[in-house]
Amino acid sequence: MPTQPDPTADGQTALITNAAYDWRVNDLRSGEATFDPTQPHISRVYDYLLGGKDNYAADRGVAERIIASQPTIQIGVRGQRAVLGRVVRYLVAEAGLA
Numbered sequence: 001m002p003t004q005p006d007p008t009a010d011g012q013t014a015l016i017t018n019a020a021y022d023w024r025v026n027d028l029r030s031g032e033a034t035f036d037p038t039q040p041h042i043s044r045v046y047d048y049l050l051g052g053k054d055n056y057a058a059d060r061g062v063a064e065r066i067i068a069s070q071p072t073i074q075i076g077v078r079g080q081r082a083v084l085g086r087v088v089r090y091l092v093a094e095a096g097l098a
Helices: 042-049 057-069 073-093
Strands: 013-017 022-026
Touching: 042 057, 042 073, 057 073
Parallel strands: none
Antiparallel strands: 013 022
16 A cells, blocks of 8 residues: 655645545645546445446446455445434434434
8 A cells, every 4th residue: 555645744635545446635725626537436436336326437347346356245335325314314303313
């Protein structure tokens, strides 16, 4: 895994690395981030695993590799989403959290 540059050193570029994707965040002070649809992003990979439409070829490629190595991953991802929905409904309806 590559070493991350110190974002405080120049305040301009940080390399964020994960096993499935890499992306660059530029100009950390202004909060602007670059968007590159040729680079997979975990949020869009997750969208693909859920059967969503907001993803790109790079995201689908990573997701397909994950599915190939863990064929039941989509069952788990959809189950996790269902649990999240039940928890939110409970918190709003039963626990009075709004």
